Amino acid sequence: MSDEHKENCPSCGTKLVGPWCHECGERSLDRESRGLRSLLREAFTATTDLDGRLWRTLRSLLFHPGRLSEEYLAGRRRRWIGPISLFLLINVGYFISPPISDFNLSLEEQIRYQPWGGTALSWVEARNQARGVTMEAYARKYASESAHVAKSLILLHVPWIAAALAIVGGRRYYYAEHFVVAIHGFSFVLTLALIMQWVLRPLLLLAGHWVTIAWDGQQVLRTISLLVLVLALIYWTRASRRVYGFGWPRSVLTSLAFAGGMVIGHWIYRWIQFVATYVIT
Template identity: 35%
Template sequence: MTEPCVNCRTPVDSRYCRNCGQKRLEPEDRRFGHLFGEFMHSLFDLDGRIWRSLVALLFRPGRLSLDYNEGRRARWVAPVALFFAVNVLYFLSPLHGDYAMQFDKQVPGRIAAAAAEPGTDTRGYTWSGQVHSPFTAAWVDRKAAELDPDGHGDGYRKLRERYDARADDVSKALVILHLPFVALALALLFVDRRYYYAEHFVVTLHYFAFSLIMVSALVHVDGVLRRHSPWFDATVPMSALDWAARILYALYAVLMLRRAYRTGWPRAIVSGAALIAAMIAVNLYIYRPVQFVATLWAATHAT
């Protein structure tokens, strides 16, 4: 029996529309089993591109960027799609390190001490804060005073609790702030290649996709080891996680740039170091101030 295609209205007398290729809608297609089957198909199929792309991203640094920028794109998931797919995993993971800036890491030591839980030893709270602290500390003082109208001395603690409750979500949303600036750094490092800015942005997308996968994996592994290995929890400091991530980022950067830009080892090493330096600068001077202001605003304007 001929029926109009529900997608393009072309008459359909077989299982698939000859015009747009859509399958004719059957009663079983409207059941939950079909919905789940479609999900599993997209997860494990996509012509194998999603898994092939992830394997290349993790174990063949720079291959995705090189192939995409030289026009070999059919085998791989598009850079933006891959980056946002990785972000789904990242949003489900706990944060740690340079991206997850809690209240006491963003403010001067005197404010962190005032916000600490009663009984905390605050004698070592002498740090000066972040680069934005000279401009934001007075704002923090005012907001803490607003939360302590009766003068009980708990305004800073209340502010810290509100801030930390929102910091992870805001941090995850703002990680993308790094991308345009790091891509600009790559454009300057490889200006002689005469690539378009978008091509440097592709390399940046792949690099940050890797870094988000790694930080998520490291946090989960660290959490499992600390829960199930008393020796690990007692002997390995939390800072070891940050250093492990930084070493991996640096090694990956060198390998990625060597392949993506078809350059030799000396330039790849120098450029990799410059890339890490650019990431640190963006993190300190752009990401952290914006993350702090956005989180503090959200914390103090919550209904």
């Protein structure tokens, strides 16, 4: 290795006076930094630290309702992962997990249980007839694509939640600030649903086997959905008190508005999910 590489920063070319560049923070290349131990240490630091922000942000999201939004709106942002970046990180977990059924409807559920079911059925039947495809074959093709579409569109819930918060939150805040509160609140719901999917669902099925209760998948799903709803309402109420400074009655109202916005967004999300999956299949 040349003297230039030893004495100058490999990134910006600044003359080094130690192992770290005082201009850009890059570390000089030496024997230790080129070894396997350095590579593993770098990977461990990147996944467990991110300047301490990742785990600090996740802890605050789960155990301190409203803290992230309060900090962001007050301009104290350096210590935390940003709202959209946090949501995208959580969405990575959602992408690699088994589909959460309430967010991913089968073709049968879209046709039989949704208000647009008649329209959906007529579209599918007309296409199947033109292509000479059976409903069963198309349902399998639909299922193979719908999970990916559902995961890609999950952010569509947030604008409607933010709109509901803007109605009850008054004119003190901009819509974009309500959007921040909405994305943090929805990130909590998504994280909680993932935890339930990975941890609680297997435990409920196992417990049902031990005590000879005939738990089926739908019973477990209903139990998990109810638990998520109750915990989310409590979380949103506490977050509203912290972020908006409301008393308990108005905080409860804001929590219900959050739920209402999420329900409206969920119906729109399901319709767009069907249309998008229909288009690509």
